[in-house]
Amino acid sequence: MFLRTFGWSFAITIAGLLAAGLLWGAEGFGVVLILSVLEISLSFDNAVVNATVLKRMNPFWQKIFLTVGVLIAVFGMRLVFPLAVVALTAHLNPATVVELALDSGKTHDGHTYGQYLELANPAIAAFGGIFLLMIFLDFVLEEKEFNWLNWIERPLEKIGKLEALSSVIALVALALAANLFAGAHAETVLLAGLLGLATYLAVGGLSGVFESGLEEQEEAEEAAERSGKSLVQVGGKAAFFLFLYLEVLDASFSFDGVVGAFAISQDIFMITLGLGIGAMYIRSLTVFLVRKGTLDDYVYLEHGAHYAIGALALILLASIKYHIPEIVTGLIGVAFIGAALVSSMLRNRREQALEGATG
Template structure:
């Protein structure tokens, strides 16, 4: 099963490295490989969260996520998205933006990289607020098991107020816009952040509207998995979620290269493909039900990423910091899950 799930990722990765070599030689291959490894290492929390949604979808929509979803991830977020930013902020059409990316100016005029980087306030605010809403929704949601109980249990009582995630998120947005972001970016950050909250509410609301109740609390049965419109809206939710995770990765990629082709090959074809395969693997192996706190750790990693994105409005945050915080939280939740599983198993045998 492992080979079947990851086989296509290896094939696509080899093809991406061959394309990189034909495009820019051994240097392009090295940069593509570095970007691919970077994307996979920073996106494990993304895969875990994707798996919690994907396990509710039918086999058809899971295949759509692994195929059509990859096309959206590669050509949408990793290629078209930066070009779209240049188009909107610099007034250049996508063709001229691509030309600018492939032919950096030497006369001191704005480069493709500088234009995309200048749009960081909008990107960080929108993506940060979308991810923050996801984290707060989980944090305030009533659940039997809590991981960091000393924090989570008191917040469960606050979560009885249905509007709590929105209230807390908008409060954090106001603080970030007024205290963290430069004064000239305050209105921009506010508008982009509110749009991030609205996008989450709409997309998540559509998913809940067509949510199919399961027969037990252990996950969806074969008959309960989402199909049709339900599967489509969950697929849409996953793509928006993936886009929010991709914002900081795309911007961070410019620290390695500004070439959109190499970014698309590394972050997109290699990174996004492996993240999707990892997501499918987690679903098929039942990892989330086996390691019960893994989902908790992933959501806390999302919360940390969201706050770091908002913090980056005023101070640059290295990609290594973002990745290490998420990795530490994931590993901690995995270790706690193993201890919890062994303890329960021992008690079950003793009984």
């Protein structure tokens, strides 16, 4: 199962690194390898959260996630999307942006493509930060089967019964970020943050509606089977919006990696290739976690991933004003995931010891 799940990732890695060596020599090979590792380290928590969503989708949509989803992630989110962001925020026509991207040394009004992308960081950080913050808040405020950090999660579950509390908290965080960090970009930050919130509510709401419809349809189908009738399932619609949700989630995770990649290289093709290889592994890891049932075996992994998401959301909002090294973001995510994994293993041992004592 391991080779079947990661086979394409291994193949793309070999092909990508060979292409980098042939096109750009040893330096290009090294840069692409570093960028791949950077993407994986920054997005491991993304894979865990993706798995919680992907396990609700049927095998067909899991394959779509690994095929079409990869194309969107690599070429859409890590190549086309940054170009679109630069065009919109810098008020440049697409042709000029493409020319700047193709020639890392070329400037327009004194700025290179990489510098324009850095100037767009307030909007990128606000959108991604609020979107990720909503994911974290909705997780910690809802009632869960298992609690990892009881002293935090139980009180939050109690106040989480208040209607739309997560949206209120996110709006307050956005207002504070615009006031404390944005400066002259306050209007841009507010608009981008509101778009991030609206995107989360729209995609999440639509997927929730169709999931509810699917559950009702499945119940009706069971009754129909008993009476000899058949009904058409509407699972495809629910899975489609869950797929959209995963793609927006991937985009939010990729923002810091795309911007941070320009500190390593100014070549957009090296960046796309390196981050694309990393994105392949994140998707393969997501499917592996689902098929292996890892989230069921290690019940606190989902908690650790969401705490890492909460930390990343705050880092993105703070990065509107302050530069925070990507290594810090990566280490925080790994620390939360590692702590959750260890806690899960200890819990499993306690459960096994208890079963042995009672047995």
